[in-house]
Amino acid sequence: MNRIAEIRKKIDAYWDTLLSSGRDDVRIMEICGTHTVSISRSGLRATFPKGLKLISGPGCPVCVTGQSYVDKAVYLARQPDVIIATYGDMVRVPGATGSLEAVRGEGGKVEVVYSAHQAVDLARRCEDKQVVFLAIGFETTAPATALAIQKADREGVENFSALLSHKLVIPAMRALLNDKDIRIDGFLCPGHVSVITGWRVYEPIVNEFARPCVVAGFDDEQILKGICEILRQLAEQSPAACCVYPAVSETGNLHAQEVIHETFDVIDTYWRGIGIIPASGLGLKERFSRFDADKRFNLPVFEEHDPPGCRCGEVISGKCIPPECPLFGTICTPREPIGPCMVSSEGSCAAYYKYDRH
Amino acid sequence: MCLAIPAKIESLDQHIATVDLAGAKVRADTTLTPEAKVGDWVLVHAGYTITILDEKDVRETFAVLREMDELQKR
Numbered sequence A: 001m002n003r004i005a006e007i008r009k010k011i012d013a014y015w016d017t018l019l020s021s022g023r024d025d026v027r028i029m030e031i032c033g034t035h036t037v038s039i040s041r042s043g044l045r046a047t048f049p050k051g052l053k054l055i056s057g058p059g060c061p062v063c064v065t066g067q068s069y070v071d072k073a074v075y076l077a078r079q080p081d082v083i084i085a086t087y088g089d090m091v092r093v094p095g096a097t098g099s100l101e102a103v104r105g106e107g108g109k110v111e112v113v114y115s116a117h118q119a120v121d122l123a124r125r126c127e128d129k130q131v132v133f134l135a136i137g138f139e140t141t142a143p144a145t146a147l148a149i150q151k152a153d154r155e156g157v158e159n160f161s162a163l164l165s166h167k168l169v170i171p172a173m174r175a176l177l178n179d180k181d182i183r184i185d186g187f188l189c190p191g192h193v194s195v196i197t198g199w200r201v202y203e204p205i206v207n208e209f210a211r212p213c214v215v216a217g218f219d220d221e222q223i224l225k226g227i228c229e230i231l232r233q234l235a236e237q238s239p240a241a242c243c244v245y246p247a248v249s250e251t252g253n254l255h256a257q258e259v260i261h262e263t264f265d266v267i268d269t270y271w272r273g274i275g276i277i278p279a280s281g282l283g284l285k286e287r288f289s290r291f292d293a294d295k296r297f298n299l300p301v302f303e304e305h306d307p308p309g310c311r312c313g314e315v316i317s318g319k320c321i322p323p324e325c326p327l328f329g330t331i332c333t334p335r336e337p338i339g340p341c342m343v344s345s346e347g348s349c350a351a352y353y354k355y356d357r358h
Numbered sequence B: 001m002c003l004a005i006p007a008k009i010e011s012l013d014q015h016i017a018t019v020d021l022a023g024a025k026v027r028a029d030t031t032l033t034p035e036a037k038v039g040d041w042v043l044v045h046a047g048y049t050i051t052i053l054d055e056k057d058v059r060e061t062f063a064v065l066r067e068m069d070e071l072q073k074r
């Protein structure tokens, strides 16, 4: 028997145990957008026992970024002396007055970078412009921003700044568990966030909420292994934090954690679909505050809002699945997206549209 | 966005590595994994190496990631 068939057999056995204890529905949330895409594209959902539900969580950084942030970025991109440097996924997110892509069409300067330090290099090359880096992402991506800011500081690149919206995954998990409108029986924890944080950071969640927290990688076997471990813990009523992904250690990447701590303070921040979560974001420490785009530019106040009719907020928090949005696949498509969940390559709506439409 | 790709370090100039990413030569900063050396497998995310991997684990756990990277490049 091959390895996948063996894991499936175990999954069936734990499922039978759960059924015989009177439990016929289990809801597992995958936090990571890369997991969402991987699960959709592998067609795994259709192969699970009826009653085993995988729901997507707030794991796509573009999707959880508030609309006011997008509107600020678009506003800045329209300033004549500003160049926006951004990861590619942000470019097509619709703002209240258009997307960055639309501003680029009007002649605005929007450059796609694959790493934060490229934005600093860009600033050095374009001394007569202000380069604003759109700093979004979770623990995985925050160290790159931190190192870019430190580089700009060290090398005196004063025309560089960052519009910050970095977020931390664990406070969001806690917020969802405290939400009475959602039931989550276990978490498939994000592989690459955990490379940075280590898998033991999930222990307080397990202690407080008694839910399995299992870190897994991204291919079919890894995802099945993670789900199998969650079902085992549920069947044996022994929730724990653990890891089936060999890239992740107990304590994570200590250098990366240090770089984050040197550069950022933990702050309250806004998540689309969830609202403000205490101590769930990263803001620049005082000594780096001159690189904070929010402070450098006299930005008007932008309201948080969702595009009319868009249910991204509920999709992100596991309260509905994309096909339950009336706009899904009709008015809202990857070609003409209404909300960020349809834009991002890791958004749930984009993943369902591509792989799970029928 | 948390996608990270396994790659092998081919050469190293201080903290800048040249890695082989599915056939393409790419620069990656090793500041976050200062112990990385030539010949090591690493996970690369947003231009930085974020961990060193065991070669055996790479073969067993990363088929999908490589394909996804190729999809995104298209």
Ligand code: SF4
Binding pocket: A309, A310, A311, A312, A313, A315, A322, A325, A326, A327, A328, A329, A332, A333, A337, A338, A339, A340, A341, A342, A343, A349
């Ligand atoms: S289908 Fe489109 S409009 Fe509906 S929730 Fe998803 S992104 Fe928003």
